Amino acid sequence: MTDLLISTIIAGSAVTYAVEFIELITKGFFGVVVLNKYITLPLNIGALFILGNRDLKLIALAPAATLVALLISKYLNKPVAVTRQLPRL
DSSP: OHHHHHHHHHHHHHHHHHHHHHHHHTTTSSOHHHHHHHHHHHHHHHHHHHTTOOSTHHHHHHHHHHHHHHHHHHHHSOOOOOOOOOOOO
């Protein structure tokens, strides 16, 4: 059971990295939303297949790994408000 959880986290992290890398290479031509919409699930299926999940577990793990990838991507691309404090004189 633990190996399924670890496979899901590894596949989700790897796919998030791949999607962000593709978006960086294309210099924002596609956008993260379009890439997440169309290639996250097929990339997760491929990643889980490479990790050795080739039976019916793949049907359950692919959407779970996709959810992990989308959550990581959501919090990775979250805008951060940076405040700058002026030094006291």
